[in-house]
Amino acid sequence: MRAFQQHVRLFSLGLVLGVFTTPLYAADGPPAQLEPKAMEILKAMSARLASTQGMSFKAVTTYEKPSRLGPPLAYGTVDLVNVQRPDHLRVLTSGDGSATEFYYDGKKAYAFERKNNLLAQADAPPTIDATLEAAYRRAAIYFPFTDVIVTNPYQDLSRDMRVAFYIGQSTVVGDTTTDVIAYTSDSVFVQAWIGAQDKLPRRLRAVYLDDPTRSRHQVDFSDWKLESAMSADFFKPDHIKTAHRIQFAPPPDLRAPQGAKP
Template sequence: MTHANLLRRIVVIALGLALTTGGYAQQPPHSAKVAAKTTAKSAVPTFKPGLEPRAVDILKAACARLAAARSMSFTAVVSYESPSRLGTPLVYSTRSEVVMQRPDKLRVVTLDDGPASDFYYDGKTMTAVAPAEKLVAVADAPPTIDAALQAAFDSGAIYFPFTDVIVADPYKDIADGLTTAFYIGQSKVVGATTTDMVAYVTGGVFVQIWIGAEDKLPRRIYAIYLNDRLRLRHVLELSDWQLDRPVAADAFTAPDISGAARIAFARPDATDAPGMKPPPKALHHKVQ
């Protein structure tokens, strides 16, 4: 394309934008506006909430792949919004390196936009470590990952937004309260692979999920709590998946904590700032 042709094209695009974005552009008469709105409305079918079989099948396939894994490791990056003093939200992030082995082993090492934290569960005890502050809390734990996650939340308000990825039956937590599910299409942008996009509503949370079309592993989960008047957004990115790889025997043992101060394995003050906390009745998933 010559310089002159390129210039003409830029001018045409600029004029087109001017005519479609208002300003001094001539506006269509009122009757034309009404006709356009009426046509647009009639062209868009009314959406009826329900469970689209294709969407449900994709969710079930992903959950089955996760449930079948005897061990897994992955990286979870969570970005969540929290209200600022101006009212508009700020975005904070955490990055967790996760290793799990069924039925009773879990390690989560987390870097935060705030204090870092480590969590170790070996089937008998769970240990929470604040490395920078040199603090450690240790408590007896039940014999399964699911029960240990519940105990960690109940006793210490410890919650992981990727919980539903590692529980024994991931689909059960989605199916509980599932009212809407529909297939959106495919993406070749997320997770450096082709993903199937599904949207669903469960337990009062709107979720859009990107699932690998071939490997059935989730790559991104986007969620909004429908009862949140601010409609704050929460995004979970999952990468570096490794399933059924051998795990070192000492992978779930906390490092030497002899110099750390012992604190109670207890919930923090109830007035802590909102964000990344599950709703009252739901520990699992919902990407908070």
């Protein structure tokens, strides 16, 4: 516990002093400092997630956005997620904003807004990983739990990692004992709470280092089930024939200015 308290104090001091306001290292800076215990915990979590052909969970995400007064406001979403590898995904999202539904049935991706009966539909790649990337590129659709449901979570999480260290154990998160680790790349600092026994993620807390507001987002995971045997219709919206059709496109404030080059 003393080590945990020391790391908390160091991290808090880093926020106050602005230690994390720029990348920790330049591209040609010091070599990565990856504590073996932290990496073992990350590998065990990734192996548990990758070993199942299907899973479902609940993800509650809290986002921070600066207020008019400066200090951030918090907004929340709740995602009910079903994964059936390699090519089926359903995400039902509610919370502070319009409720939305995302489906992928192995051939097509659908985004459905039930309140106004709006449906976007497009041909999709043959895997969940490729479909998530296509959805982001085409319509700025991104899920904060993406690294948990990809084929190889460890590969995605450890890419460009600069520092990783073990903090200690906690009994506060997820009604279980968790191992707490932290890791960073040049772009994001993450603190993770991972079940000590079941190796499942219970909380991920991230700060994007290129964000001048230092806004954070936090994902809390619960209701884990490492199995899925849902019917094909489960991964399609139920109003395909009667919904008003729209195109997949990013929100207006995320679109490139007219005439801009990629």
